[in-house]
C-alpha cells in the first residue's frame with residue numbers, strides 16, 4: 001500500500017507505563033501536586049497551611065470535573081487552565097491575594113511541574129525506536145497525536161528518549177483543544193503534515209477506541225495495537241476494516 005504518512009498515538013502505542021494502575025497514576029499526580037504547591041509557596045502565593053489545604057481541595061475538584069467534561073465533550077481542558085481557575089476561585093474567596101502579576105507562562109510552568117513525575121514513568125516499547133528509524137528512511141511524514149492535558153510533557157518525554165527528531169508533527173489535545181476521537185484533531189494533524197487531501201494514504205496506529213474510531217471518522221487507515229491487558233471502562237471498537245497488530249514494528253509490513 002502506498003503510504004504517505006503515519007500518525008502514532010503516544011500512550012501504550014509508542015510508550016508504556018510499567019505496571020499501570022489507577023493507584024500509580026494517582027501517586028504520580030500527588031507527587032506532582034506537592035511540587036507545584038512548592039512553587040506557589042516560593043512565590044508567596046500560598047502561605048498558610050489552611051490556604052494550601054483549600055487549594056488542594058479546589059484543584060482536585062476542578063481536575064476531576066475537567067476530566068469528566070473532557071471525556072464527555074471531547075474538548076480538552078489543559079492542566080495550566082485548571083491551575084489558573086483554581087487560583088482564581090481562591091482570589092474570589094479572598095483566601096489569597098490578587099494574582100494580576102501572573103502570566104500564562106507561570107500557569108504552564110505549574111502544569112509542567114505537576115506532570116513532571118510522568119516523565120520518569122513513560123518508557124518506549126522495545127521496538128519503538130527501531131520502527132521509527134526504519135520509517136524515517138522511507139519517503140513519508142511521521143506524526144503523533146496524544147490526548148494529554150499538557151503539551152510539554154509529551155515533548156519532554158520524546159526528547160528524553162531521543163525520539164523527538166523523528167516527528168514532523170506533534171499534536172496534543174492540550175494544544176489543539178479537542179480530543180480523539182473528534183475527527184477535527186485528525187484533520188488538523190493532516191493539515192500540519194501537508195497531507196490534508198491524502199487521508200486514505202495515511203495510517204493511524206493506536207491502542208484504543210479513540211484512535212480507531214477517530215481514524216475511521218477521518219477516513220484514515222487504522223491499525224490497532226492490541227494490548228495484552230485491558231483498562232477499566234474500555235469501549236468496544238465497532239467499526240469495520242481495521243488491522244490488528246501485537247507489536248508496533250509490525251506496522252512496517254503495511255508500508256512499501
Ligand SMILES: [Mg+2]
Nearest residue numbers: 009011012207
Ligand atoms: Mg494510547
